[in-house]
Amino acid sequence: MNDLLAAFLQHLAVERNASPHTLRSYRSDLAEFQRFLGPAGVGSVREVDARIVRAFLAGLHTRGLDPASVARKLAALRSWFRFLVRRRLVPRNVARDVRGPRLPQKLPGFLPIDEVRVLMEGPAAADAQRARDTAILELLYASGLRVSELAGLDVDDADRAERTVRVLGKGGKERIVPFGTKAADALERYLGTRPAARGPLFTNRRGGRLTGRSIRTIVRRRARGAGLVRRVSPHTLRHTFATHLLDAGADLRAIQELLGHSRLSTTQRYTHVGSDHLMRVYDAAHPRAHGPGAAVSPPA
Missing domain, CATH: 1.10.443.10 (Intergrase catalytic core)
Incomplete structure (x- = not known):
């Protein structure tokens, strides 16, 4: 299985031009999944199914990993299995059958x-x-x-x-x-x-x-x-x-x-x-934004 991971990382580096940071993240996440497979009794990547992937994610949740990190690891698994499917090394992308954690839609910060x-x-x-x-x-x-x-x-x-x-x-x-x-x-x-x-x-x-x-x-x-x-x-x-x-x-x-x-x-x-x-757009567009007598004429 290590050879399959190495081939995937090589594909990311050469064909996808992935950054060193991306490669480190994929290597770490997928190596963690491989370590999980041994105690779970899985000896080959072809033996992995959606149930195994869900058990892996459940273990991450039990350990207190935040939802964003769990979602990132699932994304890494989906990418790896997509690569394996295209190389005809596994019949299907089992990670796609697993629903990831719901993530809050936070607005990232910006400066006024x-x-x-x-x-x-x-x-x-x-x-x-x-x-x-x-x-x-x-x-x-x-x-x-x-x-x-x-x-x-x-x-x-x-x-x-x-x-x-x-x-x-x-x-x-x-x-x-x-x-x-x-x-x-x-x-x-x-x-x-x-x-x-x-x-x-x-x-x-x-x-x-x-x-x-x-x-x-x-x-x-x-x-x-x-x-x-x-x-x-x-x-x-x-x-x-x-x-x-x-x-x-x-x-x-x-x-x-x-x-x-x-x-x-x-x-x-x-x-x-x-x-x-938003207020400028609203004031300019809404017919009743300005009170009595100031309504915007409807478009012709």
């Missing part, structure tokens, strides 16, 4: 514009490290990039004249994302502090490429330094980017392209329509 301004307008970039950190924040908010996409950028990927960045997203899909003048100015200031004109766009003090973990630390540190109470991450800025575009009237499908989502439903979860925007 005034807090974005506080985050960005910290002390002037007095040294190379601060110039770099400011450029990271500005580009994350201006482009909505995933942290892995930002970390993977090279200097040549940023067209500073056109104010666009070439991004290699999930599944190896390339897209061009614009950014504004604030991010362009911050990028110019940062690049003016470093000697190398090529290679990784964002580097550490030794000249190596910044990791996603390092970028998360930079964002958290700057948010704390700016006095923001809420927890801020690169993902927060990605949600903020999408929400502010939608709130200003941007088309949802255009936002989908900018974020690099293959499904519009994913983009809908990323965006938050602010209450002010």
Whole structure:
């Protein structure tokens, strides 16, 4: 069974261009399932049925694992069995017959514009490290990039004249994302502090490429330094980017392209329509929004 897991991970890495973080998650979740199978008396993946999968998930629940983690492990099992079915190693995807836990539909956090301004307008970039950190924040908010996409950028990927960045997203899909003048100015200031004109766009003090973990630390540190109470991450800025575009009237499908989502439903979860925007839409559209004598004429 270890060989089948190794083949699946190789498929994810080579054919699906999965990130190292994704590969680690799949490896951990599926290895845990394999450890469960031995005591359950299952010696072959062909012996696994929906009952076995349900017993595995029930054990996770008994141990107190949160529903999101249980759902993630079920998703990993479904992906693995789909791979096995396509390779004709098992007759059917038994994990698809198992219903996952019901997850609360939480709205992920985003920053209002005034807090974005506080985050960005910290002390002037007095040294190379601060110039770099400011450029990271500005580009994350201006482009909505995933942290892995930002970390993977090279200097040549940023067209500073056109104010666009070439991004290699999930599944190896390339897209061009614009950014504004604030991010362009911050990028110019940062690049003016470093000697190398090529290679990784964002580097550490030794000249190596910044990791996603390092970028998360930079964002958290700057948010704390700016006095923001809420927890801020690169993902927060990605949600903020999408929400502010939608709130200003941007088309949802255009936002989908900018974020690099293959499904519009994913983009809908990323965006938050602010209450002010909802009130403007309501006041403009509802016939009885303004009281007596102020009704909106019905359309012809």
